Amino acid sequence: MSRSTSTHSHSGRAGDGAPTEDLHVTIAQRLRGDGLRYTGSRRKVVEVLAATDRPLTIPEILEQADGLAQSSAYRNLTELIGVGVVHRIVSGDEFSHFELAEDLTSHHHHLVCTRCGRVTDFTVDDELEAALDAALDAAARRQGFEPEHHRLDVGGRCADCR
Amino acid sequence: MSRSTSTHSHSGRAGDGAPTEDLHVTIAQRLRGDGLRYTGSRRKVVEVLAATDRPLTIPEILEQADGLAQSSAYRNLTELIGVGVVHRIVSGDEFSHFELAEDLTSHHHHLVCTRCGRVTDFTVDDELEAALDAALDAAARRQGFEPEHHRLDVGGRCADCR
């Protein structure tokens, strides 16, 4: 839960200095809670994900995590997903995209380019989000469904592919 | 493209009699427009999808399309998707789910069970849907993104898996 107290909402850059150090502390704790270690590889993966403002694919992650084996990347991500630190996005037929879990960043949605597959984040007005949440909850329960989260993707052409 | 002028929105059941006959006419036309044929296999696939009220997987489709080869089912679905008659849903790691395109049915969203993978349809209030649509459009364009459609999925536990 711990809504990260990070001063800035991880605008884009970062991933190095100390501003996000508490992020790593939080993650280390969650992993430890499951008897897992926050190794250099895992931290590197997290740093790569934290340094960008959009979900990344395995190839993109490996590109920045010098020397990390592909299988290790997949395994690390699986563990991180297991402790709720990372979220996986499946969008299309290509590679899956990975991002830090929303409770480590903030609730947002995705713009998925139907041409190049690129995924970008975006948010909607809080008020609308609340109304949406309430409506979804009601509609789901009406069918005996217990809602846990919602995912809102907008498909279309990104600025580069228009 | 071509906002179909189909009169009714095909409620749910059906798939046999004549009430949905114009659905097949529409589909046949779209296929023909691309030099493709509306064969028995393809019609069968469409009938299976039209006869249910939720997206189906390839195994589920094959179960009802007696004798159809798996590769043909995939190929038929690919062609049908190509002419905008069928839509593919990727939700998780398992099989993809397929459903008739929204302009042949009606705009709706999905409840995806995180345990058994089952996908069910649901809709939200028209007013909220309109507000949502406007907000998404604005947010997308703000990033130079040309929105084409939106997909709203709610993850959670279905009635059987609670």
Place this chain on the structure above:
DNA sequence: CTCAGTGCAAAGGATTTGCATGCCG
């Protein structure tokens, strides 16, 4: 020391594709 983590290579599994044949128009 002990056990989780890692790399490498092989296995898995949903989906795609090559090829010869069947069938609609």
Place this chain on the structure above:
DNA sequence: CGGCATGCAAATCCTTTGCACTGAG
């Protein structure tokens, strides 16, 4: 008849897994 459609089997390709070794506590 000509070309799309279909089956079957083999190939793809992202992702997972087996195994032996390395490393952190």
